[in-house]
Amino acid sequence: MKYSGWPEPGDLVVGEVDEIEDFGVFVDLKEYQDKQGLVHVSEVASGWIKNVRDHVNAGQTVVAKVLDVDPESQQIDLSLKDVNDHQRSDKIQEWKSEQKADNWMEIAFGEDIGPDRYAEIANELIAEHGSLYKGFEQAAIHGDEALDKLGLSEDDIDAIVETARKNVSVPYVTVTGYVDLECPGGNGVDDVKEALQAAEGNGDIPEDVELDVTYVGAPEYRIRVKAPNYKTAEQQLEASADRAVSAIKSCGGSGNFHRDRHTDEE
Template identity: 35%
Template sequence: MSAAQEASKLPDEGEIVIATVKEVTGHGAYVTLDEYNNMTGFLHISEIATGWIRNIERYVRPKQKAVLKVIRVNRARGEVDCSLKQVSGEERKSKLIEVKKSEKADAFMDFIKAKLKLSDQQVAEIEDKVLQKYDYIYDIFEDIARKGPELLQKFDLSDDVKKAMEEESNKIQVPHVEVRGVMEISSKKPDGIEIIKNTLAGVESSKGGATTEITYVGAPRYRIVVTAENFKVAEKSMNNAVEKIRSAIEKQHGAFNFIREESKKSHQG
């Protein structure tokens, strides 16, 4: 491999990487960079933690995995210096999620490869097509789980591959949030029960990324539950539904009261 090719395989300064601690010395630790063909990097003692460090192995030990930030790259010599203390909690969390997703995507593609008896070249072609529209392979499986397999129609893939991708996406539990409340609704009109039932039936739906369900608790109480990908979408749908019901009931001279209940995160799938 030429020096230019070797240099192109080095990480960039500021990049967050996964490393394995290889050897701890009095001055720091030598690590191997998992995503860069296990090339060696150095973690100086001054970049392990703030303040005086009495025992390096309190922070890093041989064979331990660590999330590090690349702070210097000497492309001519192929040397990489890293930092542990400069990695923020958010950067560490984000990197670990990325690695976990990458591992899951590899498992999905390995399963599809074995099931359909695909070659490495065929798998690479599928991944290339996906990466034209997504930053990571895992993202398309998560998108199928959220939005349905119809989105695969815009990809030039065989029906067998599409079907296998849909099946693998079913293994993903899509996180959802749930907002809840109780409505107290009454009407003194002779057909008051029918008015209430028809009003509530007109609000139950699955649209705009949210699902709205209403159940009877016991006169005059009805529970409304809205599930969505995040609280912003769920709250908007809840507010729209409640105001629609309030307006319809009050137009019919009925009584309406709404009591919020505690929201929660749930999993779907």
């Protein structure tokens, strides 16, 4: 997605070197529609510059800092020397991430999605999560919950979540569920303890998965799973709940798994 507006002074922008002149460099801004900025020769690099072409090449992708913007004269003044290596690396990564998210929008809503509809959905994600990429990332981690405050239809939310979970790679995800465990017999307390041990896997949990079971309020227990991806986390959560329910039922008790908690947390 390219922005139709103007960058703000102080923003970092990604551009491609278009023309190189003795007085400076013209840069096409990749994130903005039909916008070009000028890097004056004094802003190309620190120190005295004998030849601008010793510092930049035509077609080169650069990160620049916006110094001034004048929409009336269609002028954007940029600086290359005011961007350090860390800022340059972070901005390039951010730009590449947004390109991925742009592709995910087409996957979710079709390649022929119109600009107005694209903007409607993208603006909701950006307003809530700060960027298009982060919106998809949060959808991959938290599902519908990450998007329930957005002014989008259920179909739109489902499309985003489905696409995110198939395409977004995140460092880890955390999912939570609850089990109700009851056993009225004389050994009820011990039976519940055994069911909870079963839920924890009795030490048989993959190394890249963290699973813990905590007491919420009788008869409810929370199962929280942290895993490298959503699919694994969901599988481990459901398996944990199944083990607990099966164990308590084998002792003559009752159990059930649910997503939302029944009692108020303190």
